[in-house]
Amino acid sequence: MVVTKKDQERAGYAWMYGAQARKDGKERLVPEYWQEFAEDWLQGFDGVPIAVAGKARPISDEMEAEVDEAGVSDPLV
Secondary structure: OOOOHHHHHHHHHHHHHHHHHHHOOOOOOOOHHHHHHHHHHHHHHHOOOOEEOOEEOOOOOOHHHHOOHHHHOOOOO
16 A cells, blocks of 8 residues: 555654653543544554554664764765
């Protein structure tokens, strides 16, 4: 299933707002504004890793050790 970039962004925002609601101690109740993206909001609330294009984006706890300075420095400088 192809998802437009706008819908991907909205799903990402729904996930972030759900995660923030959990941090703020709010109820696990999807606000009316996010009903179209309720599943994403609930996944954020529940702490499920955000999925992009159907695949979870893993982030290593040791990313700093995996990436050296040359890999992240600006090549134009």
